[in-house]
């Protein structure tokens with residue numbers, strides 16, 4: 001169970017992480033998938049001391065070449081592969097693998113990397129189907145290496161501080177959770193985003209981040225979900241689109257706690273934004289800003305945030321290498337990531353089947 005002492009410990013431990021990673025215990029890293037997210041992760045991990053990228057894999061030779069050039073600029077010479085199985089077979093010197101490929105490939109690539117003993121950082125969500133989520137989580141449980149999922153918002157200093165405050169009882173009993181993600185549409189040049197069989201649809205591929213924060217808040221799975229959604233504006237845009245452009249879902253958690261979440265992709269830029277807010281008996285807190293308003297008092301209080309403004313992606317990767325070195329259970333472990341992904345899938349099932357879905361149906 002996550003205690004107040006853990007909360008304080010993790011809050012002060014973070015800044016030391018980067019400095020503590022020395023070149024003496026270098027971790028040899030492979031990156032699989034260097035598209036949008038993978039190239040960001042690659043650039044970011046090049047900033048972490050004690051890390052050496054020795055291999056890169058992508059199906060796309062152009063992306064592969066670009067990624068290899070970025071690593072070569074630091075003086076290293078990574079091997080390049082278009083077939084991840086060949087890379088795993090040939091390179092027995094890899095300690096850790098970072099996976100940033102489309103969602104429907106996470107299970108296959110993740111399990112293969114775990115089976116050869118690697119520490120694995122795999123992008124969120126765990127997978128695109130409940131069966132694949134369970135297979136990957138189960139492989140992670142029995143693996144020699146550690147598994148950390150790319151739910152990096154748990155490493156965002158402000159959200160982490162807000163969560164410590166909630167878990168230490170600062171807002172009183174948690175009563176209600178509210179979130180939305182209202183944006184323009186996803187980039188049209190990445191076809192798999194719009195294929196629900198590949199991405200798991202937007203509630204799984206995109207909203208899983210915010211859902212993960214609320215599952216972290218309650219520490220529990222919901223009892224039931226009801227949602228509604230569809231494609232209202234972008235019908236067949238891009239051609240063949242099967243992912244929703246809007247939906248809303250309500251989850252009922254134990255202890256009479258409700259989560260209301262909506263997601264739309266046709267928001268005009270002026271109104272766009274995200275909300276992650278937790279209401280308690282004593283007031284409410286905004287997670288991205290760690291701003292807390294007490295019910296009986298006027299005015300908002302910004303909590304002191306250690307490491308405010310630091311990049312959550314960098315902090316998450318630094319934590320991954322620290323966890324790999326110490327063989328420690330990550331904050332974003334396979335169990336928590338599987339739970340959050342399944343909660344997103346519970347909402348998806350309710351939307352697709354137009355009925356209330358219970359947690360028992362997900363297990």
Ligand SMILES: NC(=O)c1ccc[n+]([C@@H]2O[C@H](COP(=O)([O-])OP(=O)(O)OC[C@H]3O[C@@H](n4cnc5c(N)ncnc54)[C@H](O)[C@@H]3O)[C@@H](O)[C@H]2O)c1
Nearest residue numbers: 033034035036037038058059060100101102103123124150
């Ligand atoms: N944590 C975050 O904030 C965040 C942000 C964006 C994306 N993501 C996640 O990162 C992952 C990748 O998303 P993206 O936006 O970078 O997609 P992308 O399409 O831009 O990149 C995926 C890359 O994987 C490569 N690839 C596909 N199959 C492969 C295989 N079998 N072997 C090797 N390479 C393969 C593709 O060629 C491509 O270059 C997804 O899981 C996505 O949900 C996470």
